[in-house]
Amino acid sequence: MLVDTHCHLADAAFAGDAREVVDRAEAAGVGHVVVIGESRAAAERALALAESDSRISATAGVHPHVAGEWDGESAAWLAAALRHERVVAAGEMGLDYHYDHAPRDRQRNALEAQLALAGSVGKPAVIHAREADDDVAAILRNHPGTVAILHSFSSGPAVLETGLSLGHYVSFSGMITFKNWLQDDAILRVPRERLLVETDAPYLAPVPHRGRRNEPAFVVQVAERLGRVLGLAPDEVARLTTENAARVFGHRVLTAPRSPTSGSLP
Numbered sequence: 681m682l683v684d685t686h687c688h689l690a691d692a693a694f695a696g697d698a699r700e701v702v703d704r705a706e707a708a709g710v711g712h713v714v715v716i717g718e719s720r721a722a723a724e725r726a727l728a729l730a731e732s733d734s735r736i737s738a739t740a741g742v743h744p745h746v747a748g749e750w751d752g753e754s755a756a757w758l759a760a761a762l763r764h765e766r767v768v769a770a771g772e773m774g775l776d777y778h779y780d781h782a783p784r785d786r787q788r789n790a791l792e793a794q795l796a797l798a799g800s801v802g803k804p805a806v807i808h809a810r811e812a813d814d815d816v817a818a819i820l821r822n823h824p825g826t827v828a829i830l831h832s833f834s835s836g837p838a839v840l841e842t843g844l845s846l847g848h849y850v851s852f853s854g855m856i857t858f859k860n861w862l863q864d865d866a867i868l869r870v871p872r873e874r875l876l877v878e879t880d881a882p883y884l885a886p887v888p889h890r891g892r893r894n895e896p897a898f899v900v901q902v903a904e905r906l907g908r909v910l911g912l913a914p915d916e917v918a919r920l921t922t923e924n925a926a927r928v929f930g931h932r933v934l935t936a937p938r939s940p941t942s943g944s945l946p
């Protein structure tokens with residue numbers, strides 16, 4: 681069984697068929713999905729999905745694109761949300777200096793505050809990093825007590841080496857199946873007990889699904905590619921990455937699939 685540790689099933693792209701998508705994932709051997717809440721509204725949808733289906737867990741946080749919204753009220757909301765049993769991580773949070781949708785100082789403030797909150801409740805932080813390597817590395821070093829997951833990893837050595845030195849997890853997405861992926865050395869550098877796989881659906885569909893809406897079932901192709909780089913059979917990749925997911929997110933992500941006729945996803 682595989683775990684898709686990062687997908688956006690609360691996105692409008694899945695508004696009509698989230699349940700069918702999770703059924704297809706289960707049929708493909710993906711027994712659990714972590715649905716990312718990257719804003720207050722998305723987190724509330726993610727939690728509603730998690731509460732209606734044991735195969736789903738949620739996260740709650742504020743993405744750097746909307747970090748301009750971060751204020752004291754968001755902090756109070758997030759502190760409460762992170763105490764929910766179905767919310768297994770904080771985030772996604774981070775810095776994105778490629779799009780700069782929020783001012784960089786607001787992005788840094790929101791990231792610092794969320795890392796501190798995650799650490800205070802003992803839940804991991806899902807990190808988005810784009811073209812902000814030095815600042816991401818410095819801020820991670822400010823919060824050594826918060827476990828981080830470097831999601832859809834494609835950063836440079838400053839982020840990777842800082843993350844590994846702090847014992848953080850590194851999650852690879854469909855990007856590792858792309859022709860222009862040139863960072864197999866990063867995959868090999870991560871200790872096996874820190875490797876995770878994800879889709880980041882609906883974005884970044886892996887080969888051979890490129891150009892389509894991505895979905896959690898396609899984490900199978902990410903795991904296959906990871907296995908080819910590491911010299912591991914698919915069942916070994918599944919066992920390894922699922923053990924890692926259970927260690928970092930908690931054993932909820934091992935929840936046995938319920939029968940496909942019960943539950944009430946929209």
Ligand SMILES: [Zn+2]
Nearest residue numbers: 686716772880
């Ligand atoms: Zn994401």
